[in-house]
Amino acid sequence: MSFRQGTGRLCLDFVHTLRDRGTGRPVDDLCDGPALAAWVRQFGPVAPAPGSSVPGVILTGAQRLREAVRTLVISDTPKPDARDTLNDAAARSVPVPFLDPGGALRWQAADPVTATLALVARDALDLVTSPAAGRVRACADPACQALFLDASHTGTRRWCSADPCGNRARKRQIRGALSGAPPDR
Template sequence: MDMSKDRSDITRLTVLGESLCLDFANTVGWHASSEPQEWISDYGQLAKWSVHAGVITEEKKNELLIQSIQFADEANQVYTEAIELREAIYRIFKDEIYKGEINREDLAVLNRWIKRSFSYLEIIKPSASYRLSFNGTKELDQMIWPIVQSAMDLLTSEDKKRVKQCEGGTCGWLFLDTSRNKSRRWCSMEDCGNRAKAKRHYNRKKHENLTKH
């Protein structure tokens, strides 16, 4: 969850790489706390994160940044709607874990994005075989479409049951537990896992000291 990191540099944000839509949901630090910390502060940061997460190329990002200066209002609108989608994705999977049902408004946000994104889907033939690909060369919101697809795929698949929320305090990060016995508890061992271990160690020491006296 990257508590103490400099949030102006989006490349320092951990990308778990298990599920694109969950990584997008995790662009907030301490997401489950009353003071969540925003990593994506504007359209430029959204474009930079998209490169960092492997959604678009550096070259594409540079094109989009030029576009976003020319069409600043549209870029701001895309940013606002992207954040709205991100929070809907976050609540959808969190509610699935804890309530087993999701908010209709959140689903409506995702459904709107599905319609919007999939109008750019087409069959291409890059080599011997055909495949589906998003094609919207100049669209400012194109980095969102694969995220939408990821959320749609995850929500409608059996993997949905493997989505968990980190147990590290108010970290709030979501991850896909691919361990065989479904025993994973933290977003990452290096981060919340270590913090939990250090805390356990501290509590044990405190307890040992107390019992000595």
């Protein structure tokens, strides 16, 4: 399983594991323990053992963290429960670096999943307290609504990704122009 990335921040990539929020039928990429373990293998500095799963309580906490990150990032006034969820997750142990015998930098954690979720929470706290918070955008595709960090020079990026969201919007605009309908704005 491969997860979409490229939002500009680890915490926003994590939030994007609940896709298609605007459709009424969102898709949860973190639907079970193996999926969360796979996400950590793709995004974390230290991977859980291949084939490993995650206990239900940690999965439920990860899903709650995902929604707390989204709430904190899009809200002008952080809700206490979202803030508390992030603070609790950020307080957990994070992966630590070490040099292996060959001199390569490696990472270790007693619990790679919880440690990576702590990194997600710390990244979210850093984001919402930095000037970059003003550059977080929601994808202009009404079906998507993914959050991303607009790192464009002009600060006018509209889609989380040119493919598929930007391409869908351009196709709608072309179809509308051909049919005489007003363009999307």
